Amino acid sequence: MMSQLTPTGRTQVKRLPNRASYDSETIYHILDEAFVCHIGFVVEGQPFVIPTGYGRLGDTVYVHGSAASRMLRTLSEGVQVCVTVTLLDGLVLARAVFHHSMNYRSVVILGRARLVEDPEEKMRALEAITNHIVHARWKDARLPTDTELKATSVLALAISEASAKIRTGPPKDDEEDYTLPIWAGVVPLRLVADAPVPDPRLVRGLAPPAYAQKYSR
């Protein structure tokens, strides 16, 4: 299903608009692959950009944190935020310094965060955030207590004012540079998981579950 978001003056990609996408499925795929988002907010005129985990349910992104943190307290007030997610896919070595670049897929979401107060939505959001790290981890782990729930704030941001930007493929050099004897191409990059490191205090004889043994996204 292809559903297109309407670009606004703020999400319309102006530089290299051929790299832009407003397709929801494209945006969701990028959000589902990355682990960390960078969330931007303003305190007394100063922007802060903080890395944090997140989860997605349908057209909503959820983040969580200590109810006591500056970030969560600020965001709970419904201020304007920007959530950005970036996947790095390769180093683009062009013949010209000027055309060096990276292959990447990124998403920018603008809006105002909403504090999740409904207990059922809060629980489903925490499940999404946990399962975003490792699919189906929620059913294996010890679930939150009331005290833990109280200490955790969950914020929701609608994926409505959003855009993706994607660069793929070889370098793009100036026509006259293609005959230069300079190696050009792409060094592909990817995030890999190594063998799991068991907690030193693990109950004896517990084998790592498949998702930790052979982690893949």
Add this chain to the structure above:
Amino acid sequence: MMSQLTPTGRTQVKRLPNRASYDSETIYHILDEAFVCHIGFVVEGQPFVIPTGYGRLGDTVYVHGSAASRMLRTLSEGVQVCVTVTLLDGLVLARAVFHHSMNYRSVVILGRARLVEDPEEKMRALEAITNHIVHARWKDARLPTDTELKATSVLALAISEASAKIRTGPPKDDEEDYTLPIWAGVVPLRLVADAPVPDPRLVRGLAPPAYAQKYSR
């Protein structure tokens, strides 16, 4: 050499302060390992967070972009910015949902960007940005022309109001949860380079240089 930055009210890490570092060398190592920073700035009250490449020379971070872009034009005006760099090192699977986390190393730099106008500094900054992608690439590539230099803006940000935040090691569960028969531990993550993909229009017979053949950070 250990040199410590002085934390300000804005860079002092308040949540989990034991994860904080204000040591310049620690901050520089994180900046030198990552490829992409997320730069935050404010336009009409709305924060934007944009991923971009960068370079470091001493205590200065440089970013560049099209002189015509909204981001570069905004930043050139000396507005307040936040540059954040995050390295993801592992998924931390605790026994309790509440204690799930990630191992990471991040740096947050606050300040006002300065437009680099001195041609010599601009050239050295572009060299740093290019060599940040691949060490020593600058000497192999076709250097910028005057027209390209004019089309590129370079911004400098001092690494003076900055902090690092680092999480390493196993999960930290509540004492009473350590006997639960739930697997816990860390799934280490790392960024790897695959074999280089030569540009389809490469001059015949050009072998990839060592830094593309066996890329490592």
